[in-house]
Amino acid sequence: MSSNEQSTEPSNESAHPVSYGVSYGDHPAPIPFTAPWVYEIHLPCDPRGPRIVRGTLRAVLHAHGIGELADLAELLTCELATNSVRHTKGPVIVRMHWLCPALRVSVWDASPDLPPFAPGAAMPDPTALCGRGLPIIESLADRWGGCGSVDGPNGGPGGKTIWFELALGDDFRPPSPVLAA
Template identity: 55%
Template sequence: MKNAEPEHEQTPEPAGRPDSMIPGPPLIPFAEPWEYELHFPCDVRGPAVARTALKAVLGAHGLGEFTDRAELLTSELATNAVRYSLGPATVRLRWANPVLRVSVTDTCPEFPVSLVPGGPDEERGRGLLILDLLADDWGGCGLGEAVFGVGGKSVWFELVHGGGDPPPGGCAADGAGPRPPGLPVLAA
């Protein structure tokens, strides 16, 4: 009696080097700008997916020093996007040495407001306080109505790499230091 499961042919290993990998593109130099964007639905799993993607991107680019702060702040903004918006959200990471900017865009036009925490056990109302304490800079902008009638807002934060120097093993920096305070910052 023949086995009920279909027989599968083994895919032959490529001739030559069976353990070889196809080389990827060259790494982006530390001082070179880059940007990643993640779109997610209005779903409670979205903030966790955003945190995971953020950690992977920062680790791949040698920016692990930002991970803890960026993860907490991104989680806060992405959670608010899911909690208070009825539509999808977007998390954008942009590196322009020495500044990492993370912005979260959603379809809710209302900006978060500072709430005075009711006590140590209060579960809400600390988001802007956390941004004030952990971000080097932050802000936001309204998006108005888009072509398809969906408006919203974008809230962003920035983290500045210490002095603009690359991490060990990184490429030479462009010599730029942190942005002086008081200069205007463009929205997301």
């Protein structure tokens, strides 16, 4: 069919279960703001990985209409991803999980050793070259934690996961679905 001809076949726009008054052609309609979603980034043990994760995380959060969490989520995610790349030898997996109104970011790496920071511990000496990442996460995240695992992704060897959560404030109102798309 040439670009000047018009199709006489019926449109399948009404087949989408959610209608936002926007035509998406053959693409699915955006998921509702309150629907859960998960994005996962698998990266090698490479110093460029945390920068790639930062950019991806920011793009995902803005695309889903929760850009107000982007700066803080980016800082905390970068701390965890950098620690994994710097202190382990295997791959790293960063997972972003939205459960309205909270975002949980977890970072898995192949090392089974949990970091030596306990929740509530004092901030290390400001002149120290390392050791401030987890205290920063504790002071800025709404919740955080970590655990070791016997089994890793896809049944591989175990490792550990460190995670944090950021919640939207009580006064937050979901964006208009058209704007979130």
